[in-house]
Amino acid sequence: MQGSSPVVATADPIDGLRAASAIPEARAEALAAEHYGLSVAVRRLDSERDQNFRLRAADGRDYVLKIANPTEDRAVTNLQTEALRHIAARDPTLPIPRMVPARNGAVELEITFDDGSTRIVRLLSFLKGTPMHQAPQSAALRRDVGRCAAGLALALRDFHHPGANHKLLWDIQHAAELRPLIGTVPSGQRDTVERFLDGFATHAVPVLAQLSIQPLHNDLNPHNIVVDPAEQAHVAGIIDFGDLTATARINDLAIAAAYQVTDSDDPLAPACELIAAYHAVAPLEVRERGILFDLIATRMVMTIVISNIRAARYPDNSTYILRNNKQASVRLARIAALTREQAARQIERACLGE
Template sequence: MSTETRQGGALPGKPGPDTHATEVFTHIVDKVPLDTIVVTLRKQYGIECVALEMLSGERDQNYRIADRHGATFVCKVSHPSEPARVTQTQAQVLRHLARVAPSLPVQRVVPTLAGEDFAKIDLGRDEPVRVRLLTYLHGTPMHQATASVTTRRSLGTTHAQLIAALAILTDAETTPDLLWDLTHIQRVRPLLAHLRSVSDRRLAECFLRDFEHHAQPRVSSLRQQLIHNDLNPYNLLVDDNTAGICGVLDFGDLVAAPMLNDIAIASSYLISAHGHPLDDVCDYVAAFHREIPLRHEEIDTLFLLIAGRLVMTVAITEWRATLHPENRKYILRNNPAAWLGLRRLSTVSLEEAGARFRKACGLDGA
C-alpha cells in the first residue's frame, strides 16, 4: 500500500481557502481493502457479509452490506482527516434522534459487539481507520423521484421536525472549520478564481457581495442551533407510494449555525426551472413555517442565503473537480442545477423574494 500524500488547498498559482477547512477534501489516501472490511465486520460486528456494493461518497468509503440473514446495512469507512470527535458526534446525534424523535426517518447506529459506535482498523497510519455500521433505509433518492408538491411539503414538515429535535441537543461537539458552513461563506471567495467563465464568475461575485453586505451583518442575530447542513436531493429518500420523504441521510456536515442556513440549503435545490424561480421553494418553506414559524428577519434574509449556498456549491465543486478529476462526475453532480439556480435567481429582486415568502407563510398582511 502506498503512503499517504497531502496536496495543497488549491492549484499552483491560484489561491485557496483556509487549510484547516479544506484538509478533508485534499488529503488523499488509498482505500481500505474490501477483504479487510469484511473481516472487520465479522470480528467486530459479528456480521457475515454475503454481498457488498460500493456506494457513492464525497469523503468516506461507503458500502451497502447484506448479511446471511437478509439484513441490509450501510458501512462507512471514515476519511482519515476526519477527527474522531466528529465521527463520534454523528453517532451521538443519531442516537439522540432515535431517542427523542423515533418517527423521524433517519438511520440507526449499529454498535459493535463491544458496544462501541464504531470499529477501528490499524493500517499502520497515524490514526486507526474508523468503520461505522448503520441501518439501511429504503426509498428513491429525491433527485431520481418525480418532483411534486406533496414531496416538497413533506420535506418542509420532516425538516422542521428534524430541526426541533436537533435544537434540544446542546452538548454535541462539531468541527469549527467546515468549508461548507454558509456562515463563513467568505472562505470560498478565493475559489471563484477556478470558475472558467468570466460571466459566470461575475454572477457569483455579485451574489457573494450581496450576501456580505446585506446578510452577513444579520447572521449573529438569527436563531442558532445544530443543523444537518446538507439537505440535498442525494441525501433525501422519497416513498414511491406516498411521495413523502422517507429518509434523511448523511449527517457528516453537522455544524452549529443559524437555523435559517439549513432552510436555505434545502431551498437551493428547489429552484423552479419553469414559472417563477421561487414557486417550488415556497411549497417547502410554507410547510416548514407551519411547524416552526419563521420570523420576519429570517424571511427577509432567506433569499440571500439561498443564493449564497448556490455560490458555495459552484465554487467548491469546480475547485474540487480540478483536484480530483477521477471523481469529477460525482463532485459536479449538483453543479449544473446550481448554475441554473443562480441564473434564475438573478431575475428576482430581494424585495420580491421577501414578498413571495411572506405570502407563502401567510404573513403578507402582517
C-alpha cells in the first residue's frame, strides 16, 4: 500500500464510538461457561472502548474475554482478530495474545445482550507479567521492545484486510486535524504544541505521503507491554490491538519511542536505544529517520490534546484516559529544548551504532 489510502470518517473526530451500557461480570461468567465450556472467576479490566474481563479458569489458566463496543464497525473488530491470527502464523515467537475458539469453532461470536445491542465477543489468552510502566526500566528492556516492535511490523507487512484503512485520529498521519482543538490545552503549553504541529506539517507530512503504509499495532505504550517478572529485560507480551490501523511504519515506531523519552538532561537517549534495536531488525530509510523526531513530538502532542478533551467528556473514566498525559507534558517540555538538527543527529548516530 502506497501513500494515503481511503478512510472512513467518523461523526466525532475525538470519539468515533458512542458509550455503551456496561456488561455485568455475571454475564461474562455465563458467556465463558456457555460458549467456551469454562468455569471461571471474573474480574473487569479497564478499557476505553470495549468491555474486557480477565477470566481465571478452574485449571488455573487465564484468559481475556473481549466484548466489542456495539457501534464499532464489524470490519474493524475482525481486523484485530485476523491480524492476531496472521502474526501468530508468520512469527510464532512474538509474544501476542492467541485467539481461543468457542465450542462451535468460531473466534468471533455475535451475542445479543439485555439492552438489545448485538456485540462481538472474543476470547484471548492472557499474557502474564508486569505492565512495563510498573517494571524496572533498563536499556536491555528498551532494546527488547524495539526488537518486538520491528518483528510485529515485519509480520504484518503482507497482511491485507478490508478494515485496515479505517480512520483513527490516534494515527499520527491525521495529527493536523488536532489544530482546531488546541484551545483545550493549558495556555502554558499551547505555544509548544503549536510549534510541533507546525513542524509536523512542514517536515513530516510531505515525507509520510511518499511512504508505504501497512497495518500496524499503533499504540506501543508501556500499558500495552508486559514484562517477564523473572527476566525483567524481556518482553512477555504485547497486548491491546484496538488501535491497529494502516499507517507508515515510522509512525508506529515513533509511538513506541515517544514513551521512552525521559525527564532528564538527555531526554532522547533511552528512546534511541529502542530505535537502534528496531533499526537492527527492520532497517529504517534515511527519510524515515529524518522525520522521526517530528513524529515522536507529535505523538506527545496528540496524547495531551486528545486525552484532555476525552477526560472532560468522560470524567468517570478520566483516570484511565489521562494515564499518559502528565508524563507526555513533562517530556514534551524536555525535548522542546532540542533543535530538529540536534535530535536528528542523535537518532542518526544511534541507528549507525555510534
